[in-house]
Amino acid sequence: xxxxxxxxxxxxxxxxxxxxxxxxxxxxxxxxxxxxxxxxxxxxxxxxxxxxxxxxxxxxxxxxxxxxxxxxxxxxxxxxxxxxxxxxxxxxxxxxxxxxxxxxxxxxxxxxxxxxxxxxxxxxxxxxxxxxxxxxxxxxxxxxxxxxxxxxxxxxxxxxxxxxxxxxxxxxxxxxxxxxxxxxxxxxxxxxxxxxxxxxxxxxxxxxxxxxxxxxxxxxxxxxxxxxxxxxxxxxxxxxxxxxxxxxxxxxxxxxxxxxxxxxxxxxxxxxxxxxxxxxxxxxxxxxxxxxxxxxxxxxxxxxxxxxxxxxxxxxxxxxxxxxxxxxxxxx
Numbered sequence: 001x002x003x004x005x006x007x008x009x010x011x012x013x014x015x016x017x018x019x020x021x022x023x024x025x026x027x028x029x030x031x032x033x034x035x036x037x038x039x040x041x042x043x044x045x046x047x048x049x050x051x052x053x054x055x056x057x058x059x060x061x062x063x064x065x066x067x068x069x070x071x072x073x074x075x076x077x078x079x080x081x082x083x084x085x086x087x088x089x090x091x092x093x094x095x096x097x098x099x100x101x102x103x104x105x106x107x108x109x110x111x112x113x114x115x116x117x118x119x120x121x122x123x124x125x126x127x128x129x130x131x132x133x134x135x136x137x138x139x140x141x142x143x144x145x146x147x148x149x150x151x152x153x154x155x156x157x158x159x160x161x162x163x164x165x166x167x168x169x170x171x172x173x174x175x176x177x178x179x180x181x182x183x184x185x186x187x188x189x190x191x192x193x194x195x196x197x198x199x200x201x202x203x204x205x206x207x208x209x210x211x212x213x214x215x216x217x218x219x220x221x222x223x224x225x226x227x228x229x230x231x232x233x234x235x236x237x238x239x240x241x242x243x244x245x246x247x248x249x250x251x252x253x254x255x256x257x258x259x260x261x262x263x264x265x266x267x268x269x270x271x272x273x274x275x276x277x278x279x280x281x282x283x284x285x286x287x288x289x290x291x292x293x294x295x296x297x298x299x300x301x302x303x304x305x306x307x308x309x310x311x312x313x314x315x316x317x318x319x320x321x322x323x324x325x326x327x328x329x330x331x332x
Contacts, residue, residue: 169300211250
């Protein structure tokens, strides 16, 4: 088929009728003729047929086609202008919405930070007086009184950890998370996190072990924050592992990276829920009767801290088969 301007015009026959260049009967005659041609293996355009049947001259047909092309061109130009205006309007609306969202995010972070700092002051007083009473020499408290103070001490320690996490969250949410890197032996991070969680593991009758297989010690990182990340992963592993289970801390290396790993024999979870566990204030068991406590801050903060280090948290798990959390840090 020859390439002609008619190809650009859909339903040319109807347009010629609207322009009163041909009648409806003439169009029907032309369409019937076109149908007969196709049965014979030919595919003439309707304009060619109208000219061939003498209903219009070629010049008149070309004028109609040109006129319709100009109409289509004008419509396209108007549609583009309308689309551009709508895009500009939507862009302006999105910019306003983004600005409001940023303001709300900042307000939320400031609120959390302020409340956390306000809570820390009375909590410091509580801890101070509890420690003073527990360390009294000679002891004047009864065993029941000391046990009550120990309960208060444990509760205030958990509250203090929550406050610290909230402050850390508020800084990470507003991109104010400060990462102070320094040369550090990665085995010291393993040892520190291990010692922090050993008592909790023993209390729950869980075997906490560590495996270190490295020869290099050239890690440049924020020691305190990576220790917190590893400790948080161990704490979660202990929390979701039944008594008699195991939690293993691993450290390996290759030419460029160190591989940190926390593996447990705990309850595990569905792989389809991998993204959910890193959502802020979210726990997989959200019921009021859930067995394990927590705010849902830990893993969200782990993800943010590792992201600030240019790393990501990886997870493998199956229900009833335990879980493995790991991350990579580059060597110096």
